[in-house]
Amino acid sequence: xxxxxxxxxxxxALTLVLASMVVFAVMEILPGDPARLMLGMNASAEQVEVLRxxxxxxxxxxxxxxxxxxxxxxxxxxxxxxxxxxVIDLVRxxxxxxxxxALIALALSTIIAIPVGVxxxxxxxxxxxxxxxxxxxxxxxxxxxxxxLMLIYLFAVWLHLVxxxxxxxxxxxxxIALKSxxxxxxxxxxxxxxxxxxxARSALIEVLNEDYIRTARAKGLPxxxxxxxxxxxxxxxxxxxxLGLQFAFLLAGTIIIENVFYLPGLGRLIFQAIxxxxxxxxxxxxxxxxxxxILINLVVDFSYAIxxxxxxxxx
Amino acid sequence: xxxxxxxxLSLAIGATPILKGVELxxxxxxxxxxxxESGSGKSMTALTIMRLLPHLxxxxxRVAFDGIDILAATEDQMCALRGDDIGMVFQEPMTALNPVKxxxxxxxxxxxxxxxxxxxxxxxxxxxxxxxxxxxxxxFPLSRYPHELSGGQRQRxxxxxxxxxxxKLLIADEPTTAxxxxxxxxxxxxxxxxVSENRMGLLLISHDLAVVTEMADRLTIxxxxxxxxxGDTARTLSEQQHPYTRELALASMxxxxxxxxxxxxxxxxxxxxxxxxxxxxxxxxxxxxxxxPIRAVDDxxxxxxxxxxxxxxxxxxxxxxxxxxxxxALDKPTAGTIRFRGEAITGRPEAxxxxxxxxxxxxxxxxxxxxxxxQKVEKLVAEPLHLLEKQPAKPERREMVAHALHEVGLxxxxxDKYPHEFSGGQRQRLSIARAIITRPKxxxxxxxVSALDVSIRxxxxxxFAELNQKLGxxxxxITHDLTVARAMADEVLVxxxxxxxxxxxxxxxxxxxxxxAAQALVAAAPxxxxxxxxxxxxxG
Numbered sequence: 001x002x003x004x005x006x007x008x009x010x011x012x013a014l015t016l017v018l019a020s021m022v023v024f025a026v027m028e029i030l031p032g033d034p035a036r037l038m039l040g041m042n043a044s045a046e047q048v049e050v051l052r053x054x055x056x057x058x059x060x061x062x063x064x065x066x067x068x069x070x071x072x073x074x075x076x077x078x079x080x081x082x083x084x085x086x087v088i089d090l091v092r093x094x095x096x097x098x099x100x101x102a103l104i105a106l107a108l109s110t111i112i113a114i115p116v117g118v119x120x121x122x123x124x125x126x127x128x129x130x131x132x133x134x135x136x137x138x139x140x141x142x143x144x145x146x147x148x149l150m151l152i153y154l155f156a157v158w159l160h161l162v163x164x165x166x167x168x169x170x171x172x173x174x175x176i177a178l179k180s181x182x183x184x185x186x187x188x189x190x191x192x193x194x195x196x197x198x199x200a201r202s203a204l205i206e207v208l209n210e211d212y213i214r215t216a217r218a219k220g221l222p223x224x225x226x227x228x229x230x231x232x233x234x235x236x237x238x239x240x241x242x243l244g245l246q247f248a249f250l251l252a253g254t255i256i257i258e259n260v261f262y263l264p265g266l267g268r269l270i271f272q273a274i275x276x277x278x279x280x281x282x283x284x285x286x287x288x289x290x291x292x293x294i295l296i297n298l299v300v301d302f303s304y305a306i307x308x309x310x311x312x313x314x315x
Numbered sequence: 316x317x318x319x320x321x322x323x324l325s326l327a328i329g330a331t332p333i334l335k336g337v338e339l340x341x342x343x344x345x346x347x348x349x350x351x352e353s354g355s356g357k358s359m360t361a362l363t364i365m366r367l368l369p370h371l372x373x374x375x376x377r378v379a380f381d382g383i384d385i386l387a388a389t390e391d392q393m394c395a396l397r398g399d400d401i402g403m404v405f406q407e408p409m410t411a412l413n414p415v416k417x418x419x420x421x422x423x424x425x426x427x428x429x430x431x432x433x434x435x436x437x438x439x440x441x442x443x444x445x446x447x448x449x450x451x452x453x454x455f456p457l458s459r460y461p462h463e464l465s466g467g468q469r470q471r472x473x474x475x476x477x478x479x480x481x482x483k484l485l486i487a488d489e490p491t492t493a494x495x496x497x498x499x500x501x502x503x504x505x506x507x508x509x510v511s512e513n514r515m516g517l518l519l520i521s522h523d524l525a526v527v528t529e530m531a532d533r534l535t536i537x538x539x540x541x542x543x544x545x546g547d548t549a550r551t552l553s554e555q556q557h558p559y560t561r562e563l564a565l566a567s568m569x570x571x572x573x574x575x576x577x578x579x580x581x582x583x584x585x586x587x588x589x590x591x592x593x594x595x596x597x598x599x600x601x602x603x604x605x606x607x608p609i610r611a612v613d614d615x616x617x618x619x620x621x622x623x624x625x626x627x628x629x630x631x632x633x634x635x636x637x638x639x640x641x642x643x644a645l646d647k648p649t650a651g652t653i654r655f656r657g658e659a660i661t662g663r664p665e666a667x668x669x670x671x672x673x674x675x676x677x678x679x680x681x682x683x684x685x686x687x688x689x690q691k692v693e694k695l696v697a698e699p700l701h702l703l704e705k706q707p708a709k710p711e712r713r714e715m716v717a718h719a720l721h722e723v724g725l726x727x728x729x730x731d732k733y734p735h736e737f738s739g740g741q742r743q744r745l746s747i748a749r750a751i752i753t754r755p756k757x758x759x760x761x762x763x764v765s766a767l768d769v770s771i772r773x774x775x776x777x778x779f780a781e782l783n784q785k786l787g788x789x790x791x792x793i794t795h796d797l798t799v800a801r802a803m804a805d806e807v808l809v810x811x812x813x814x815x816x817x818x819x820x821x822x823x824x825x826x827x828x829x830x831x832a833a834q835a836l837v838a839a840a841p842x843x844x845x846x847x848x849x850x851x852x853x854x855g
Contacts, residue, residue, distance in 0.1 A: 218398060220395065233415050310462045
């Protein structure tokens, strides 16, 4: 077990280092001088040169990489060119919106998908299965912003249960803040649940044909008990894989939903930074997301080992 | 009174009839053998008793267990019976246990479910029954997972699950087919003991007449869903009133005719294996000691002469398949040399191996797994032709394929079919056709008939013998089945833990084994003659 975990951990660390090099290299290649950008078009060449020296941009490449990477480790990402505030402050403001949103959406998606998958798989080919899988097909096909608009119309405009958009901040109280996250979370979760439900169903159907399911039935366990106790855990590996991919997407790929709900999340920050050529912010957020994805993959690898003893190796 | 009574049982899945008017009874403490070839409905009979039939299956007739009408019982009643009063053991121990649960959990689960016992009590009982089936706690704690056990040990766990609550009836569906003969004998002994300890009824399902004869008090023979003959084991098999019974018995003991026996030392050896070894890196047990390598094959030497038939026998895991892979140059020895027709094949580049590969072909055990289902027979059988120096043109190639098919008893029209259109036996003929199309000098056959029914098996053995006589092909049979060795081999080599421990003329080794490993194999191998004789004494 420890050997497996250690190996995964080392691989994750190496991936992170490699990714940081790639991100740094790409930023080096991109055209545009940050000093020139900050000083404006009218600045003289000497002024630019002085600022470049101050910013350390004239140092050798390796030194600049090490300085940057060292900064990342101590959470010093540098200063935003356009806002002139530390990048870490910008990011921190946004993460407290994006991370809870992603977590709620992921939880919702799992809570919907697993029972749907179990229901469908246990009624394979019958009306209940056809109906739920038809609905899931619809859920995969319909874009999430359309769900978002329908949800706003129903719960905000019509029923006045939750605000239609914006985020009051966690300072306004947890319940009030949560209320403004619930609709976007549902809009994000529905298509994910549809995909995850289909994966859970097909994984379960495969497992239900295994010999050990028959062994469990021959013990006298009713079908439902066999499904939950024996089949589900064996079907978890593909489900966990998809879940990991979905979490990574939910952290970074929520720009459209954030725009529909006027949420100050990471997606909007990176979008703004790109349009304003605020490269240091882009660089930092990309690095942060890379780290998040690697971390998620590590967690997924660990959960594989929890689910399947064969991956732990012999003691 | 009978424990189980099956009367006029008919079963259909959709519109396909599976069973027709099956009759069977089992009394407490009685062992009844259900014999038949694949597809005869043996397993379906068992699943009907358990009411674990596939969807769309419809059963008619009467199945009564201990006074309960099984076909009319509710699902709740059936759940109460399964695992408590009726236990079942399945064929494939490698896949019949849940890989993510410990053996303790899996044995205790049924106990807890039926007796409502607490966790500690259930685990205590699980420990006792595992100990009873030969998995003592000291060596096999409850926390073991199935992948940490061998096939024979897993089958013991499955028997423990089935027998944990002392069922009145145990159904064992091919419980030993996937195991080697020594393990088979151990598992059969265990089942026999459990029957006499608990006065349990046992329905033993098998395609192997010898196994059933050794075990069963009475026999029921099933063919195409119908009972052809039933009665006391000794009488049924000694009188053989029904022609199908005689057919089965003859096929089980079939020895193909080889009018021209091979004369040892008559020619220069075709294959020479000299001091060959294959070691795998072992696991490190300590940081400071180097890992001990595992010697799968250890210092093995053998020779095969042209047209000679050699059987390499041994238990599963003894290294016989590893040796075969090295002879076929699919794996590299870590020691020693292998020469084919006087030329070394060890350590040579792939291009230089082409002539050797052409003259040395292989037939595998599983006729289902060794063909690409999307290719036609013409292409599949012609596969080894790329080893020829001159590639034949298309008409010539079709001619060669047709000829090879003819030699194995198939027609030229079969060339344009796909593998799924053939039965298991026909598919094994196809793999033999593929093996002989390049006119090889040596064919290595790895368990070529273990997956086949007895009658098909007899035909395939005949085919091997005929090709040996007609084309002078030498064979290396790799098998754990001594009847194959007896029927086909001039010489027998016994392998044990990577070494060859005994060699000699087939009859000598099989009738008078000298080494311990060979004696164990011979003693464990089921033999129909012996089994019938013993039953005759028991049953008068």
